[in-house]
Amino acid sequence: MNVLSPGEIASVWIENGKKKANLSVDKMFLLGIFAGIFIGFGANASIVVTQTMESNLDVGLAKFFGAAVFPVGLMLVVMAGAELFTGNNLMTLALMDRKITPGGMLLNWSMVYLGNFVGSVILAMMLASSGLYGSKFLLEKVVSVAAAKSSLTFAQAFVRGILCNMLVVLACWMQAGSKDMAGKILALWFPIMLFVLSGFEHSVANMFFVPLGMFLGADVTWGQFIVKNLIPVTLGNIVGGAVIVPIVYYVCYVRRTGLPHKESMNA
Helix, strand or coil: CCECCHHHHHHHHHHHHHHHHCCCHHHHHHHHHHHHHHHHHHHHHHHHHHCCHHHHCCHHHHHHHHHHHCCHHHHHHHHHHCCCHHHHHHHHHHHHCCCCCHHHHHHHHHHHHHHHHHHHHHHHHHHHCCCCCCCHHHHHHHHHHHHHHCCCCHHHHHHHHHHHHHHHHHHHHHHCCECCHHHHHHHHHHHHHHHHHHCCCCHHHHHHHHHHHHHCCCCCCHHHHHHHHHHHHHHHHHHHHHHHHHHHHHHHHHHCCCCCCCCCCCC
16 A cells, blocks of 8 residues: 555654654754755745735635645655754654653754754845845735734734644644655645645744845844744644644554554544
């Protein structure tokens, strides 16, 4: 079969967690930079697609078209090879299975998160100076996105971060169950499209969206961005992607029966 069962996917992700924890620090950081750039590519495409749609088309359809192109970022991360903080939240599976240490996991998270931030800001700086955002519509769109994200309350950003990363790690989980590239693309596209369409908050995407808006004139400071958006969204992402989904799947597919799990795909 070209599709793994949920229990077999759990086994794959435990092994993935071991590999990620054993990466050298320079690889964690460099591949983190690439992931920040890749996610930024998808975010940029979303802005370009939706720049005039909300005023000229149904708002829901405009959000859908923007959400439809955003998943290319995670596709690049998974299939071209990069390290994304939100996806790496699934490393808690390997931690619970005692295959990695808390220190190894936290080292990966911190270096990858820093790399994601550097890559996202580099891409934002390049696009801001490229002249591609000279259009009034593009400029207004990206400035409004940055302002909106930085005006959320802590609770709003936190909850949206939880819901976002539940979907992101589920996308990462499902793609690991496919043995061919087409299956991985489909597994990644639907959950990522859904989180963008729903308006949930992704910490790494916001590392691109908000700085780009700031570079292009948004009335947002670095302090406002970090305190009002990045911190609560990151914490929410951790709860959704490192706590809720991995704990439930560990209890259901790993702890009770061991690995590999032989349950039916319909279980």
